[in-house]
Amino acid sequence: MRFAVYILQSDSAGRYYIGYTTDIERRLLQHNSEQASWTKRFQPWRLIFKETFSTRREAVRLERYLKSLKSKERLLQYISGWRSQHIAKVP
Numbered sequence: 001m002r003f004a005v006y007i008l009q010s011d012s013a014g015r016y017y018i019g020y021t022t023d024i025e026r027r028l029l030q031h032n033s034e035q036a037s038w039t040k041r042f043q044p045w046r047l048i049f050k051e052t053f054s055t056r057r058e059a060v061r062l063e064r065y066l067k068s069l070k071s072k073e074r075l076l077q078y079i080s081g082w083r084s085q086h087i088a089k090v091p
Contacts, residue, residue: 003059007049007066007079010042016075017045018066020059024050049079 004024008017008031017039021027028047031039039045053059069075 002052002054003056004050004052005059005062005066006047007075008039008045009048010039010045012044013042014072015042016048016072017042018063020056020063 001022003020003022005020006018006024006027008019008028009015010017017031019027024047028045030036031045032043034040036043051062053062066075066078069078
């Protein structure tokens with residue numbers, strides 16, 4: 001089973017959502033559905049980042065790291081570095 005860490009962006013609200021899942025397409029549909037809870041207020045969401053891992057532990061580690069960045073600028077710097085290097089490095 002593969003685990004994906006993902007970042008969604010709400011253009012309407014300027015917010016980001018970070019999570020992990022085993023089915024990214026299903027999760028994106030859930031975030032943009034009427035049944036969504038917190039994310040419903042900021043729809044529509046679009047996927048701006050994803051990285052896959054072979055273990056849940058690795059995915060959770062990156063998710064926690066990304067959530068620890070706190071600022072949008074640092075998060076966007078991480079994504080830019082990932083895109084330019086094609087490899088995400090977690091300290």
